[in-house]
Amino acid sequence: MARFGTWMAGAAAAAAIAYGVPQLLQVAGVLTDPWDRILIFAPSLALAPLFVLAMAATHVATPPDRHVWSLSALALAILYAADVSQVYVVQLGSIIPHDLAGAGETVGIAACCTPGMPATAVDLLGYTYMSLATLLLAPAFPGRRWLQFSLVANGLLAPALIGQLAWPDLIYVGALWLVTFPAAMILLARALDAAPPISPLRSP
DSSP states (O other), X not given: OHHHHHHHHHHHHHHHHHHXXXXXXXXXXXXXTTHHHHHHHHHHHHHHHXXXXXXXXXXXXXXXXXXXHHXXXXXXXXXXXXXXXXXXXXXXXXXXXXHHTTOGGGTGXXXXXXXXXHHHHHHHHHHHHHHHHHHHHGGGOTTOHHHHHXXXXXXXXXXXXXXXXXXXXXXXXXXXXXXXXXXXXHHHHHHHHTSOSSSOOOOO
């Protein structure tokens, strides 16, 4: 299970990076519509189940005395995935096709991710859950300083994420997720890879 978690955490990091690159290219004006949205939403949709599976594997590999932390992280990961998956599948399966067909106004209320839109609010709530999941996971890894640091750093972004509902400019703080989350998943993958294949994960 630890090896499975290694792959899932690594895949989650890859999906996050695959999202981040087109996001930056969109901001730079290199990617244009609809490819910017497609290349942003597709890896984001993949990230949701990958993060849940990484948290599930981490929970199984964590010693029983730390299960409260890993199980709490898993619970919030599930809430995150449930929120954002519906946002991204709607964008890819309905919003973008309608826009390309010239009928975007018929489904525009469900579009993401302009400030003030309903789907944007759901998306921000989802990533707030994700950040809190990493924050709660940190105590499950005593002795792994860099992993704990990255998990906490990502977790501390939660107020900046949900705060965008009222203050959209907090997106510039939330953008640190592009660094903190992939780093946390890469370090988590390394920690799980170092764990014995059968016995629970132990601190070094």
